Amino acid sequence: MKFAVIQFPGSNCDQDCLAALNGMAGVKAEYVWHKNTSLTGYDAIVLPGGFSYGDYLRCGAIARFSPIMASVVEEARSGKLVIGTCNGFQVLCEIGLLPGALVRNRALHFICEVVTTRVEVADSAFTHGCPQGSLLRLPIAHGEGCYFADEATLRELNERRQIILRYATADGRIDASANPNGSVENIAGICNREGNVFGLMPHPDRACEARLGSADGLKIFQSMIETIAASSERAA
Amino acid sequence: MKVKVVVTPKAAVLDPQGAAVRDAMQHLGMPEVQAVRIGKYLEIEVDEKTPNLEARLNDLCRDLLSNPVIEDYEVVK
Numbered sequence: 001m002k003f004a005v006i007q008f009p010g011s012n013c014d015q016d017c018l019a020a021l022n023g024m025a026g027v028k029a030e031y032v033w034h035k036n037t038s039l040t041g042y043d044a045i046v047l048p049g050g051f052s053y054g055d056y057l058r059c060g061a062i063a064r065f066s067p068i069m070a071s072v073v074e075e076a077r078s079g080k081l082v083i084g085t086c087n088g089f090q091v092l093c094e095i096g097l098l099p100g101a102l103v104r105n106r107a108l109h110f111i112c113e114v115v116t117t118r119v120e121v122a123d124s125a126f127t128h129g130c131p132q133g134s135l136l137r138l139p140i141a142h143g144e145g146c147y148f149a150d151e152a153t154l155r156e157l158n159e160r161r162q163i164i165l166r167y168a169t170a171d172g173r174i175d176a177s178a179n180p181n182g183s184v185e186n187i188a189g190i191c192n193r194e195g196n197v198f199g200l201m202p203h204p205d206r207a208c209e210a211r212l213g214s215a216d217g218l219k220i221f222q223s224m225i226e227t228i229a230a231s232s233e234r235a236a
Numbered sequence: 237m238k239v240k241v242v243v244t245p246k247a248a249v250l251d252p253q254g255a256a257v258r259d260a261m262q263h264l265g266m267p268e269v270q271a272v273r274i275g276k277y278l279e280i281e282v283d284e285k286t287p288n289l290e291a292r293l294n295d296l297c298r299d300l301l302s303n304p305v306i307e308d309y310e311v312v313k
Contacts (some may be wrong), residue, residue, distance in 0.1 A: 057276075058303055065300070094303065101305040103245075108252050148249055148306055182250055 001129055001228055003029040004042040006072070006088075008063045013049035013085065013205055020208040021046070024221060034066040043228045044081040047073055047088025049141070049203055059102060059144045060090035069095055079138075081125055081224050082197045089189070089199030098192055098199045099157065100149030106182025110143040114213060115180055117188045117202055118168035121161050124191060125227040126198045129219045135172055136165070136216040138202035140180060145201040147183035147190075157190060165189035165200055237284035239293060240312040244275035245300045275307070 005017045012029060021029035029046070032039065039045060052063035063069070069091075076082045076097050084092040092098045103109060114137055122132035129138065149157065157163050165188040169178045179186045181201075190201030204217030245251045251273050258272040282289065285291060293311060303310040 057301070058285055061300065062261055081282075099305075103249060103306055106250060106252050108256060146250060150248060150305075170290065182252070 001027050001044075001225060002042045002075035003027060003044045003046055004039055005029055005046045005048055006034060006068055007031050007048075008034045008050070008052035008066060008087075008091075010052045010054055010063075011048050011087070013087075013203060016203070016205040017046050017085070018207050018216065020205045021221060023208065024218070024225060027221075027225060032068060034063070034068045037071055037074065038049055039068070039071040039075050039080075041078075042075075043232075044083070044224055045075060045084070047072070047084035047091050048205065049086030049088060052091065054066075055144070058090075058094070059087060060092075060094040063087075063091045064095040071144050071195045073097065073139050076192075076197050079194070079196050081227060083126065083220070083224065084197075084199040085205060086140075086145075086201055086204050089201055090144065092093075092197060097188060097197050099153045100147055100190070102144050103140070103146045103199070105146050105180075110141075111145070111180050112138050112139075112141040113180070115188075115202065116168050116170055116172075116178065117162070117165040118172055118174065119166050120166055123189075124164050124198070125195055126191065126220050126223050127164055129223040129226065133172060134219075135168060135170075136202075136219065137207065137214040138204060138216055139205075139206045139213070140202050142181070142201055143157075144192040145183070146180045147187040147198045147201070149184060151188075154184060157187075160193055160197075162190050163187055164191050164198060165202070237282055237313075239282055240276040240277060240281045241280065241297055241301055241309055242312060243278070243297075243307050243309045245273055247308055249306045276301075
């Protein structure tokens, strides 16, 4: 099973993603430079965190015009799994694969801490290994992670069960005290309508080793691996 | 020719920078300041003889210079 980890100039979690994925059984993850134009042969695509193009103009605004992004859109439309963490989430919103946008944190600070997120959808391609209401301890590290969407979009996200993760208190409540950055409805991660594109501000790639604080990120990658395995079994 | 583009956050979008500057202005002796919104201002040098300039510029304002989900833009000549 092959994962592509896209490298933009300014990506800085590409190595974390590669190391996390290559530590998992049966997975081979490779870097794909953003100037490439093909993603043929990969089973899943990872847009890593970082500061692509220095976050100039807006986070992800320039990266979304990188040559590789046409293939990312094409593969996403064909149903391939795409995950964007942090800056990757911002790029997915900028290019329109995910609704809404990420703006400056409510308190203006860059936030670097471990947060609790609650799994809101237990049967998504990215979280089916986690029963509904499971709490995942994941690091965040961002200055522009405040998720915004207008009311109509929010209603649709809720109705279609596209809100996959919300920031929660340690005991699993969703309230303002658990919201690190001002995101509407404590949203930490959403998927597209088809359910194959997932963007989240937390870093599962930095939570893959219990000795380093948390291994909860593995649950997301493991869910992806199982989804891909199940779909290739169906195809066979 | 110099084209000026002003990009502003939409009213519904949280603008914590604007709020921080409003607070600072109030502290510095202007309690009458009610709200501040912070956007972006771009000056673009462009060859005015280019055909179809205005439409192409508007396309890029929409696609690159602003994000229509959170921002409005205005082209000022």
